[in-house]
Amino acid sequence: MTPKTPSPASKPALKFELLAKCSTTRARASNLTLPHGPVPLPIFMPVATQASLKGLTPAQLEATTCRLCLNNTYHLGLRPGQPVLDAVGGAHAFQGWNHNLLTDSGGFQMVSLLKLANITEEGVRFLSPHDGSPMLLTPEHSINLQNSIGSDIIMQLDDVLVTTSPDKERMREAMLRSVRWLDRCMAAHARPHDQNLFCIIQGGLDLDMRRECTVAMLERDTPGIAIGGLSGGEAKADYCAVVKAVTELLPEGKPRYVMGIGYPEDLVVSVALGADMFDCVWPTRTARFGNAVTRRGVLNLKQARYADDFGPIEDGCGCVCCRPAGEEGALGVTRALVHHNSAKETAAAHLLTMHNVWYQLNLMREAREAIVGDRYPAFLRRFFRDLHGDKERYPAWAVEALRGVGVDIIQDD
Amino acid sequence: MTSDSDQNTMRFDLLKASLADGAGARLGRLAFSGSRTVETPTFFAITSRGAVPHVTPDNLEKHVPVQGTYIALEDFVERPQANLTRTPPIFKTPATPTRPRPLHNFTATPYSTLTLLAARRLPAVASPQGNTPSGISIFTSTGFQTLSTAAYQSAVATLKPDMAIPLADLTNSPTTPNSKRAARMAERTEDWLAQWLLSSSSQTASSETTTAIFAPTLPVPYAMQWEYLARLADDFASDIAGLAVYSSDIIPDLANHPALAAKPRLSLDAPATPHHVLRQIALGADVFLLPFVNGVSDSGVAFTFQFPAPAAAVSEAEEGNGTSLLPLGRDLADPSFAAQVKPLREGCDCYTCTAHHAAYVHHLLSAREMLGWTLLQIHNHAVVAEFFAGVRRALAEGTFAEESGRFQLRYEAEAPAGTGERPRARGYHFKSEGGDGKRNKKGWGKLGPDGEEATGLEGRVGGLKVEEVEKRLERDLTETPVVPDGGGRELEEGGFAEIEKK
Numbered sequence: 001m002t003p004k005t006p007s008p009a010s011k012p013a014l015k016f017e018l019l020a021k022c023s024t025t026r027a028r029a030s031n032l033t034l035p036h037g038p039v040p041l042p043i044f045m046p047v048a049t050q051a052s053l054k055g056l057t058p059a060q061l062e063a064t065t066c067r068l069c070l071n072n073t074y075h076l077g078l079r080p081g082q083p084v085l086d087a088v089g090g091a092h093a094f095q096g097w098n099h100n101l102l103t104d105s106g107g108f109q110m111v112s113l114l115k116l117a118n119i120t121e122e123g124v125r126f127l128s129p130h131d132g133s134p135m136l137l138t139p140e141h142s143i144n145l146q147n148s149i150g151s152d153i154i155m156q157l158d159d160v161l162v163t164t165s166p167d168k169e170r171m172r173e174a175m176l177r178s179v180r181w182l183d184r185c186m187a188a189h190a191r192p193h194d195q196n197l198f199c200i201i202q203g204g205l206d207l208d209m210r211r212e213c214t215v216a217m218l219e220r221d222t223p224g225i226a227i228g229g230l231s232g233g234e235a236k237a238d239y240c241a242v243v244k245a246v247t248e249l250l251p252e253g254k255p256r257y258v259m260g261i262g263y264p265e266d267l268v269v270s271v272a273l274g275a276d277m278f279d280c281v282w283p284t285r286t287a288r289f290g291n292a293v294t295r296r297g298v299l300n301l302k303q304a305r306y307a308d309d310f311g312p313i314e315d316g317c318g319c320v321c322c323r324p325a326g327e328e329g330a331l332g333v334t335r336a337l338v339h340h341n342s343a344k345e346t347a348a349a350h351l352l353t354m355h356n357v358w359y360q361l362n363l364m365r366e367a368r369e370a371i372v373g374d375r376y377p378a379f380l381r382r383f384f385r386d387l388h389g390d391k392e393r394y395p396a397w398a399v400e401a402l403r404g405v406g407v408d409i410i411q412d413d
Numbered sequence: 414m415t416s417d418s419d420q421n422t423m424r425f426d427l428l429k430a431s432l433a434d435g436a437g438a439r440l441g442r443l444a445f446s447g448s449r450t451v452e453t454p455t456f457f458a459i460t461s462r463g464a465v466p467h468v469t470p471d472n473l474e475k476h477v478p479v480q481g482t483y484i485a486l487e488d489f490v491e492r493p494q495a496n497l498t499r500t501p502p503i504f505k506t507p508a509t510p511t512r513p514r515p516l517h518n519f520t521a522t523p524y525s526t527l528t529l530l531a532a533r534r535l536p537a538v539a540s541p542q543g544n545t546p547s548g549i550s551i552f553t554s555t556g557f558q559t560l561s562t563a564a565y566q567s568a569v570a571t572l573k574p575d576m577a578i579p580l581a582d583l584t585n586s587p588t589t590p591n592s593k594r595a596a597r598m599a600e601r602t603e604d605w606l607a608q609w610l611l612s613s614s615s616q617t618a619s620s621e622t623t624t625a626i627f628a629p630t631l632p633v634p635y636a637m638q639w640e641y642l643a644r645l646a647d648d649f650a651s652d653i654a655g656l657a658v659y660s661s662d663i664i665p666d667l668a669n670h671p672a673l674a675a676k677p678r679l680s681l682d683a684p685a686t687p688h689h690v691l692r693q694i695a696l697g698a699d700v701f702l703l704p705f706v707n708g709v710s711d712s713g714v715a716f717t718f719q720f721p722a723p724a725a726a727v728s729e730a731e732e733g734n735g736t737s738l739l740p741l742g743r744d745l746a747d748p749s750f751a752a753q754v755k756p757l758r759e760g761c762d763c764y765t766c767t768a769h770h771a772a773y774v775h776h777l778l779s780a781r782e783m784l785g786w787t788l789l790q791i792h793n794h795a796v797v798a799e800f801f802a803g804v805r806r807a808l809a810e811g812t813f814a815e816e817s818g819r820f821q822l823r824y825e826a827e828a829p830a831g832t833g834e835r836p837r838a839r840g841y842h843f844k845s846e847g848g849d850g851k852r853n854k855k856g857w858g859k860l861g862p863d864g865e866e867a868t869g870l871e872g873r874v875g876g877l878k879v880e881e882v883e884k885r886l887e888r889d890l891t892e893t894p895v896v897p898d899g900g901g902r903e904l905e906e907g908g909f910a911e912i913e914k915k
Contacts, residue, residue: 050776050777050782051776051780051782052777052780052782052783052784052785053784054782054783054784055467055782055784055787056784057472057764057768057784057787057788058768059768060469060471063471073909074896074897074909075780075897076907077904077908077909077910078903078904078907078909079779079780079897080751080772080775080776081903081906081907081908082906082907082909083752083906083908084752084772084776085908087752087754088752088754088770094772094773094776095773096769096773106909109896124910126910128899128900128901128904129897129898129899130898130899130901130903131901131902132901133900133901133912134912134913135901135904135905135911135913136911136912136913137909137910138910141908141909141910141911142909144908145907145908145909148908304493304496307499307502308502308505310505310507320471325521326511326512329471331469331470331471332512332518333521334518334521336502336506336519337463337519337520337521340462340489340503340519341462341464344554345461345462345464346466346467346783346786346836347464347465347466347468347469347470349783350469350783350787351469354469
């Protein structure tokens, strides 16, 4: 399958500038300039599903240093809906967010609806979860709605299967269909001058199929490239093999986005494998259960031992909550306060959400600094030491994946 | 007229009073250490467990124009089943010379915000156990427990709020106590206050961390408490910074005690509407606590009232109906706001109205996103703050009585009922008496084993066991469903997909 004619949708509305490459791993540091401003890569993108990041004002989200977050197309289609988005002038104006947005295609929702969904060449046929009406979602619908949303990065509709699906033939069909649907998405894309359409590489856990898909997608020359269909419960080693196989084939000059990834270990390993962008609901979801993400691991602040712990959520953290009260704009929030109101007052969840988003962004900022200073292998060793202490506890998949790109984290600096 | 308490904790200057004896509406200024001043009449925000509901401390400092918060000790002293004898963590909060107040430190309340500590939430849940000669019954998240006068005084000394209300013997019931009970309330409250002042005079506090004491007056007829008030005036006036007035009916009678007349009056007689606020201002109340603000935000309503009320001509054009009264607020859950790219109230300069518009708040309410209630809290507190600023200007210009009358004529009596679904119950917002209606339809599984609602008062909130309440909150806090409910028509109109033609 080769693209018929070059599409205007392949002309980027972004600037990608590679700053540095790790001399050992495939990690890269770069600057991505989108229509709503610059974003340093590698980056974690928090998920503001319904045009709001779980109780945070846009100003509070900005204070976490976030400059690119997600909205979900399916949710915005349902509420507020395309007519309102058109009337208000898109999702940026709608939510008062002057930085960048990325939207998914809505295809991921179809995986959850698979029992009710039937994928045909025309599009996804599914029953409305509410009233059972038979519905059709096409690549054109998805792009048209994302054009109304006005997000800086939009995603193609793809034929998603769970990676662990054993049906190789169906997997190949889905992969090839995703390529054909990219052509339809590019043809339907009405705003290539200010919205960047990313392709999504599919092919399950079959590396050859992934490579074949990568080649076909690259021919379409989209402004950025996503690796999809992962984070669906596959083994971590399989995940790493897919990312590694795909990044090997990718051009240097385009951003690479691995969809649905957010655990800190997954982020630092995926960066080593050559990926630049990640998103996940986990850091913000877990905050609402009283969990703080720290360099020493996840702390459940609902536990009784934190009731009179007057330390910050994380020592040395630079977020608005953790910096000592008295410093400019700092709150001096203690673990005791979060414990006191966790699951009792929503404000406690908002505080932890701010901390967790800051943690994820700061982790990527530190990774970037290490890559620029060509210290990424040492960064990785320190990261795993801080997180696990004892080397016995390092996860085997991470040790193996990093060995595959030239770093032995078991070894001392 | 100036009243200095001996402790020099807080000063109150009456700048202008309608009557020479300090009765009637009045303009004043509270001055605290560190040159923090509060112009009165004003209001303080009411917290739940130390937090203004839905508002983080950074948003409180930047966007909520209130100068003080009301904090209830009963929100901090629960005894978990696993550790019934623990010292409540709040009492172990560290303090430093630059951050000397543990109550601020524990709750992360900005030091620019004054704290007012009381034993009970406002409004307080009536306790089935009643009070005793040595203390009162309080309602924590783990149930009712007793709080002795000594323990409460020690809590105030430890936590160092800017202001505190000593214990009063209250029934917290809507019915007026009989005269025997009323007399005992006055006696006990007098005893408790005498003990308080006796033991606090033996303590020395640095001038930076003193606590201004607002002595309670009781929600009983003047005849039942005039002896207590006389004692306040004769023996205690120099030791107390102000009065905590549990029933505003008593305010006119305070003129009988000149030593109390110039004390600031903190109203705990929570007014139900802005109209009631104006009536209490006219009586001479200075500082207000307004539970209706948090309640109105939860109901999805944005206040739109202003003081002075807008001139009739302008609003007739706005309303298109010259005869109707202006509403106090707007129900933003109403579908008419779906594409309303305007501030919540024209001309409002609060954070919500300058950064967002009604359509977004409507969306957040219909999507049940927590930010909706945050933005409404910011806006509604700002509207009320502006209302008080307008009242103070009118008092300074001598037009208060006239403008107050015009306001009552221009605006509807009550804020519109919000049609939006409320946030899930948090903490223990509600009365504990059995049989209270639920504020939202049941949306979360069974309430007890075999679907039977558990009974018993202990640890129940609005007819729900506390753990159920927490479960509901958890639902509020959990992730938006990957595939939210949406009918075919909604999906098609929203542009996500089309209904298949047969």
